[in-house]
Amino acid sequence: MQGTPLVSWTTFLYFLGFCVTAVFVALGAPFWFDLLGRVMKMRAAGEKPSTEASKDPAAKPAGGKDAAKTDGDGPVTPKGGGPFADSRNDFEALLTDADRVELQTLLGVKPTGRLDEETRRAIVVRAKALGVDLNGKDELSLLAYMAIVGRHPAALLNLGGGSLFAAKVGVLAPQLSQLLGFPLSEALQPAHRRALAMRYLFKQALDNRSDSPSLQDLDAMARSRAINRLDDWAEPARRPLEALTEDDLVKILKAGPPPRFNxxxxxxxxxxxxxxxxxxxxxxxxxxxxxxxxxxxxxxxxxxxxxxxxxxxxxxxxxxxxxxxxxxxxxxxxxxxxxxxxxxxxxxxxxxxxxxxxxxxxxxxxxxxxxxxxxxxxxxxxxxxxxxxxxxxxxxxxxxxxxxxxxxxxxxxxxxxxxxxxxxxxxxxxxxxxxxxxxxxxxxx
Missing domain, CATH: 3.90.1720.10 (endopeptidase domain like (from Nostoc punctiforme))
Structure with missing residues (x-):
């Protein structure tokens, strides 16, 4: 009589195990395939960089194979994604599911949270309508994302500046640093990028360039807070930089920087x-x-x-x-x-x-x-x-x-x-x- 409860309990556990197994099997292969993909994607994202490392532009060399990659207004993480990832560049790898769904909603496509072919076609069409150059690709850049969504993605919200102009300066910053004779590390932090943009305008003004504000204009804007934060720069200060492209700066550098930048x-x-x-x-x-x-x-x-x-x-x-x-x-x-x-x-x-x-x-x-x-x-x-x-x-x-x-x-x-x-x-x-x-x-x- 003492062994009966033990036999009954063992039988119950066997029965429970069969039930749990049946439930898991009933979920089907697509469920497990998707779950495995999410786990792999999370692992590929890596650890969040420490606060001190992210603040130190000298933590990695400014150039070369191991340099921290940048896209637009801030440093970006290394290219991630497991075997099921749909990111095609470093910037896309930064986007959260919420970023992608918001983007798709604004594009008027099905909000799948994935950068599928339908979404990419819509990105190309919208970028062209907004005057954003994708360089012949169907990939997102920081400038294209901000033009469509109107803000930085979540991963870049705290890296300095949320305006389209600040993002444009971020894109130009590596070439501006070279033109102005500063190390590339000056392109990595928001305050330094603002300084690069201002040095460019100042050198233009010293040379009395007609396509840039004069010294008197710059000083008037300085005293009226019109060029304090890069996000809020007045239109006359933004205009010369908005007209610049990376190719323009590379051509100037290849020809040799003009004396005004010496x-x-x-x-x-x-x-x-x-x-x-x-x-x-x-x-x-x-x-x-x-x-x-x-x-x-x-x-x-x-x-x-x-x-x-x-x-x-x-x-x-x-x-x-x-x-x-x-x-x-x-x-x-x-x-x-x-x-x-x-x-x-x-x-x-x-x-x-x-x-x-x-x-x-x-x-x-x-x-x-x-x-x-x-x-x-x-x-x-x-x-x-x-x-x-x-x-x-x-x-x-x-x-x-x-x-x-x-x-x-x-x-x-x-x-x-x-x-x-x-x-x-x-x-x-x-x-x-x-x-x-x-x-x-x-x-x-």
Missing amino acids: RSTTPWLDWAFGELGQFEENKSAPEASNPRVVEYLRAAGVMTGGDATPWCGAFAAWVVQRYNDEYPKAKLPDPPKDPETAENWKTWGVGLTQTETPQAGDIAIFNQDGDPLKFHVTWVVRVEADGRLRVIGGNQGDGCVSLAIRGGANDKVVKVCRGSTGAGGQAPVPPPPPPAPAPAPAPAP
Whole structure:
């Protein structure tokens, strides 16, 4: 009698096993095939990169086989997908099921969540209608996706900038970095890409190019917050870059960059040019401040507080620091002690005498508002015909990086200092940047 319950329980387990097996078999091969495909796709996606690695543009070389690939406005993950993946490029591999369904809904095709042939045909038709060049392919790019959907895919939402213009600058950034003589790592981060775009406009303006805004126009936009965030740039600043293509830049590079883009004389000034239009938020808390202005302050050793802290001296220190990090064999003198204090820059480098003429790349210290006890520090851009100095500096106007013409009664020049040590007062010529990458060849028809 004691063995009866054991036999009954064993029989029940056998019966339950047969039932579960029958249910699984009834689901059919398509169910298991699809489930296996999803598992393989998840595994192929790999681990999410660490936050620190994603912030460090030097974590991988800027070029070569192992370089982090980019498409448009940010770094993208390596090409993924298992044997059932339908992604044809790195950008498509980033899209979530929700991204794909939203895209298909806007295209008016069946929302399968897969980039099937019907979806690809619709992408080609819509991209052509929107004026987006797919280079003869039926594959999605960041620009095409944003033109159709109106936003970044989920994976790129936090990588800086959601506008179509910001994405366009991202596409041009690798070639812009080469044209302007900067390392390709400058193309990887949103703040650096904004600086590349601004340097391009600034160099065009210095050469009085009719197809770009003048220095006066750029300065007016800088002081009105019209070129603060790349996403919100005013139309006159966007227009020259929107007209550029990668092929245009590659042709310029192959022919040899025009002299206006040369960095061989005062290359540190280009770090200042790229910051034109950065505007403070006038906040005491760093998290509420413009992060770029906070970066200037930290470069000067001001490790607390936000951008309500006076920062003209900090901006000058940041320019020196960035240039010295870039070219350690052609360094400028280190910033003075407590560089956030403008008056301290009077001891930097070699002070010019009254008979010496200032030149581009010098530091100029002025009295502010006619007060002999108030000082302001800037970088000299050029000497105007009347002898006054056109300068670029931080914390000017209402708190931005802007241009100004100084040397009048209310902003008397106190000191001009030269930090360069090369012949003729110029900096040693930095080594040339590596050759520009050629655009990917078009696929055979």
